[in-house]
């Protein structure tokens with residue numbers, strides 16, 4: 001009989017055709033297998049019925065480790081058998097099916113690692129060693145189908161040796177598109193900061209040596225450039241902070257192996273699993289008692305972002321040095337996307353770095369490292385990018401329409417929702433400049449093309465002034481798509497409902513800022529959300545608090561603290577004592593006092609982030625926010641070893657959780673108690689108050705689930721304490737595990753909100 005089988009999922013770039021070839025020939029079948037332009041794979045089989053059945057069994061049970069099969073469709077064909085053997089056919093551009101996708105970048109596999117170290121292997125010490133089971137994918141693919149000529153490997157024709165492996169069905173590199181060797185593949189080279197090539201027969205290890213000596217290097221990776229430096233000497237890091245104008249924002253580090261990580265950080269079993277998985281994310285780990293890395297890496301934080309090498313190049317950096325770890329942080333100008341082109345790197349990084357370690361393969365798609373942390377047994381994404389993107393988040397229900405969502409403004413991603421698969425893009429950054437906007441537009445097109453999606457609806461935030469709102473409007477007009485706007489915090493909770501397939505939820509949404517349904521600034525909300533009706537009710541929230549000077553109060557949290565405390569006490573003397581933390585000192589403080597007395601138009605917010613910031617400032621933990629989340633993150637770090645000394649009972653009036661009294665108590669006790677204990681007490685107050693409100697509302701409304709999302713949900717103390725309270729009364733406590741709880745997950749929430757409702 002003759003059968004045609006179409007397989008969708010992640011089936012290109014994962015050794016799928018070689019696998020099909022093997023199981024077809026093993027079952028004595030003839031025919032062909034080919035990649036299609038819709039990222040799916042088509043198989044034609046000729047042979048006996050039982051052989052075909054056994055083939056299908058093998059297909060489902062023995063698939064390659066990185067392949068994901070979403071659907072298998074089969075059709076019996078008429079006509080005579082035509083094929084005398086089974087072979088891999090040239091790819092076609094056919095695009096009928098949608099929802100398949102190429103794989104993410106995959107860390108170097110153990111087989112390739114062995115060969116890298118084997119002097120007898122032809123790819124001994126070759127930095128770009130890969131096979132069908134590993135190597136870059138998403139970052140090298142320009143278009144489908146996944147063939148070498150559609151990737152940035154097209155510039156490197158295979159030599160006869162590589163070719164012989166490519167056509168050998170028994171070889172691990174049979175039909176591996178990234179196949180290359182020192183003779184035919186990309187090569188690495190060192191240059192000075194001006195781009196002058198430095199002749200060296202071992203440039204990668206020389207780069208390692210230079211790092212060890214204290215030089216700063218830009219190193220080209222899979223998805224963009226890293227800035228690398230020593231992790232133990234202060235001088236180069238201080239210089240790096242000054243030239244990068246990044247005084248406090250933590251740097252990630254790369255350690256040679258797990259053992260090296262354990263010398264300076266705690267690593268749980270779960271964390272070790274993530275660190276060593278093929279996705280190789282940066283994992284935020286608690287520093288241990290022996291922490292010896294420079295304090296300039298993660299200043300005043302209790303944790304540090306660590307990853308393991310994920311390419312041959314990374315492994316080799318550590319070969320000739322005793323350093324167990326290097327700083328390895330994305331190279332991007334402030335608020336701009338990660339740098340990916342050699343020219344671009346030379347132009348923008350020349351003053352920051354001493355040397356460049358380039359290679360001559362182009363990067364097709366930018367992609368930052370992913371960042372995550374664990375909350376006990378739960379995973380919390382800070383950034384979902386390399387290693388995960390573009391693999392879909394698979395949902396139990398199918399979306400009612402095909403949706404693209406543009407996210408919000410900061411830490412943005414875009415999302416395509418196609419039936420029961422959500423394709424969330426890599427981290428794009430803050431959409432406030434031309435570069436990121438362009439990246440967003442191109443990424444959107446790329447994602448729609450890759451997934452072969454026929455978009456019907458485009459979604460954006462409710463904020464009238466967001467760049468993404470204007471873009472969505474234009475795209476809707478251009479393409480005749482329906483435009484839907486989704487309130488920011490509802491989108492956060494919708495992301496939870498979609499992840500957990502829940503139709504109704506009382507969601508606690510805490511973050512820095514979101515445009516409220518009433519046009520006001522929200523950020524500490526208890527929402528009753530329903531998927532079907534695309535509807536939410538704001539049941540409760542944190543007390544509204546003044547933001548003196550608006551954005552200035554976000555940057556200098558003493559302003560927020562002063563504004564709140566002024567309701568209870570005269571804060572002038574206290575602010576004056578802290579005048580060095582105001583850019584304009586006394587004059588500025590006088591202006592604040594005048595505003596408090598006379599100005600009734602001060603912006604107000606219910607933001608939970610701003611409350612944590614204010615506590616941070618009162619305790620002297622952080623006076624200026626130089627990166628997103630800084631005061632709150634440092635407050636969490638300060639609270640790690642604290643005790644609940646204040647034991648404050650939540651004050652709830654008219655569905656509002658009071659925050660003034662809590663802040664006042666912290667202020668009153670700031671000299672009596674340890675900072676750690678007060679920082680912890682503030683967390684406990686919010687955790688108790690928010691969970692109490694949520695539980696009360698859930699029982700009142702008969703809702704079965706309570707969720708916690710928004711940027712503040714990355715805070716481990718809050719998340720764990722709320723979980724304990726909620727689970728104690730047998731409510732399920734749901735958190736984001738597939739997308740970030742922060743704004744990187746908003747596009748997914750928006751898409752789900754529009755896709756699953758009857759609008």
Ligand code: ZN
Pocket residue numbers: 108109110111112113129130131132133134135
């Ligand atoms: Zn490999």
Ligand code: ZN
Pocket residue numbers: 158159160161162163180181182183184185
């Ligand atoms: Zn070769």
Ligand code: FE
Pocket residue numbers: 488492511512513514710711742743
């Ligand atoms: Fe948010």
